[in-house]
Amino acid sequence: MDEKVFLCPSGALLNSGLAVPFDVVYEGLTCTAFAIRFEGQVHAYLNRCAHIPMEMDYQPNKFFDNSGKWLLCATHGAVYSPSSGQCVEGPCKGRLIKIEISETDSKVYWHTQHNLKMIVF
Numbered sequence: 001m002d003e004k005v006f007l008c009p010s011g012a013l014l015n016s017g018l019a020v021p022f023d024v025v026y027e028g029l030t031c032t033a034f035a036i037r038f039e040g041q042v043h044a045y046l047n048r049c050a051h052i053p054m055e056m057d058y059q060p061n062k063f064f065d066n067s068g069k070w071l072l073c074a075t076h077g078a079v080y081s082p083s084s085g086q087c088v089e090g091p092c093k094g095r096l097i098k099i100e101i102s103e104t105d106s107k108v109y110w111h112t113q114h115n116l117k118m119i120v121f
Helices: none
Strands: 004-009 020-026 029-038 041-046 087-089 101-104 107-111 116-118
Touching (some): 041 101
Antiparallel strands (some): 004 107, 020 116, 029 041
16 A cells, blocks of 8 residues: 655755655665656656666766756766656666655655555664
C-alpha cells in the first residue's frame, strides 16, 4: 500500500533549481532520490543514470544544465527530459526511474511504492 510522505515545502523547489534529495530503498539497496520543479510541476526520480547506475548530480543537488531545460548525468553526459525522465541524448537508453510525487497546500509529498521504501532514521 502506498503512503504519502511529506518531503519539503513547495518553496524549496524552484523552477530548474536545486533538487531536494531523499533516501529510498530500491530493490533492496539504499539509494538517493531527488525532487525537482520544471515548468511549474514537481517531479522525482531515483538518482541513478539509465546508462550505468551511478549518481548523476555534478554538484550537490544540481542536476539541470545551464539552460535549465535538461537533466544531466555528470559522469556519462547523458541528457534527460525533466518532465518524463526520458533519455534524449548521450549514452543512455530508456528513462530515469520515476517516483510518484504530488503537491498540495504548499507542500510536496512523496508517495511510497511497493518497490520503493523510505528510509526512516
